[in-house]
Amino acid sequence: MQTISMIVQNRRWFNYLVLSAALLATGCAGEHVAAKDLGADIDEVAATLIEQPLLHSTSIGVVYRGKEFIRHRGDMEAGKPSPPTDATLYEIGSLSKTLAGTLMAKAVLEHRLDLDDDVRIYLPGDYPNLQYKGDPIRIRHLLSHTSGLPNMLPDRANTVLEDFTDQRTPHELNAIYARYTKADFFRDLHAVKIRQAPGKNYAYSSTGTELAAHILEAVYKRDYESLLRGFFQDSAAISGLRIRLNEAEATRLAVGYHSDNAVPTTPMPQLPWGASGNVKATAPEMVKYLKFQLAGGPVVTESHHALVEFDSEFSIGYFWNIVSGDHLKGVYYAHHGGVPRSQSYIYIMPKYDLGIFVITNQSGDQTARAMETAINTLVERIAARENAAR
Known part of the structure; x- marks a missing residue:
């Protein structure tokens, strides 16, 4: 759903974007491939991150030139020994949109649909x-x-989100979506008014992602969650993605x-399809997603294809x-996720064969x-290490 992104968006286009890594002193998830120096950097960055006001804990996954790191730090409940673990399920918020974009890229490559299709051909009734x-x-x-399209349907949810904090x-939000089918x-889509020519101006829309999920269901004749889980199980060995x-x-x-x-607050309410912000995943599953993104392949390459360029520095692909x-990071692909009790980031940086997930x-x-500060610090240290090795 990326509620928070609406607060930190717009011409920081992506300085909002709109999180890098951690080692736990008591119960770390483990380093799959040893890399002592980077592990120490991750540990330090994570420790600094959770020292920030209100932050209780973090889980971070990093894939760097084929090496994997998963770290957990802090306590999920204030005042209680409750560190996150590899089994902890997280609400990844609008990172869910990148998964939907990946499925759309697959559908395009399979000629199930075309990017220039009028969305109304997939809708029940006239619009x-x-x-x-x-x-x-x-x-x-x-x-x-x-x-x-508006950010959210029904429209009254947008009014609530104007004062997110x-x-x-x-x-x-729970009351609005308690029985929203x-x-x-x-x-509600029948009542939407389009006030300018589509394709010209950026206006973040979770409604658009929910509609994309319906279109995927229409062309594959399967429910969205089944499509999501099936594809990522087969293509990336990710077996634990969940919407419900x-x-x-x-x-x-x-x-x-x-x-x-x-x-503690309640989970993000269930949206009709859940493609825009309801996916849950563990840190190990997100590391597999980082590896899948860094490995490339036809579907990933298509999903990273720029569909619109807003200026020389900011474009959007399939929700990416x-x-x-950026001289330091090179060309990179990223997304922020925010729900009322969780925030996350994913960064894919081909320049360093580096992927970062932090929540x-x-x-x-x-x-x-x-x-953002934590991620920038980590990337700076990786860049300095690579420069020193030359």
Whole structure:
């Protein structure tokens, strides 16, 4: 859902983006391939990260030139010995969108659909409103956040999110989505007004991602969660991705805190498809996702293809933010995720064959900035190490 990204967005285009690594002194997940110096850097960066106000814990996965690191640090519940582990399920928020983009790239390569398809051909009923002066919303517009669709449906959720850090926000979101179904989504979609030609201006839209999930269901004749789990099991050996949890899985869901509330808050409410912000995963599963992204391959390459260029430094692919012109990082692909009790980042940096996933179990207006600082520090140290080795 990336609620927080709406606060830290816009021309930082991606300075918002819109988190790098950690070693636990008591219960680390383990270093799959030894790299002592980088492990020490990860440890130091993570320790500094959770010293920031309100941050309780972090889990971090790093893949660097084929070496894997998973680290957990801190306690998920304030005042209790409760470190996260490899079994902890996290709400990864709008990182979910990059998974949906990957499935869309697969569908394009398989000629199940075309990027220039009018989205209305996949919808039940007539939607004369999903166009502007004859220009329809196309699939590429959903993927690049240029459709003109609102961030959330129903519209009253957008009003709630205008003051994300208000302690009432999680409760109000829960009330809005308690019984919000796919039928409700389509009803509200009929009332949307497109006020400018699609494809021109960036306007972040979780609605667009939910609609993309419906389109995938329509072309594959399978429910979205089944598509998600099946593809990533087969292509990346990721077996534990979940949108909806059973009772046993729910006991492994990370505790989390919203803004400055000292009381743990409830999970992100279920959206109709869940593609925009409801995926849950463990740190080891996210490391496999980093490896999948770094390995390339036709689907990943297609998903990293820029669909719209906003300026010389910022483009969007299949929900991926693409940043150019950064001398340190090179061209990189990234996304932020935020729900009321968790924030996360994913960075894919081909220049260093480096992928970073970091998540905290607190979501406030300074969380993203703290994670960005941690990632920048880690990348600087990796760059310095590589320069020294030349």
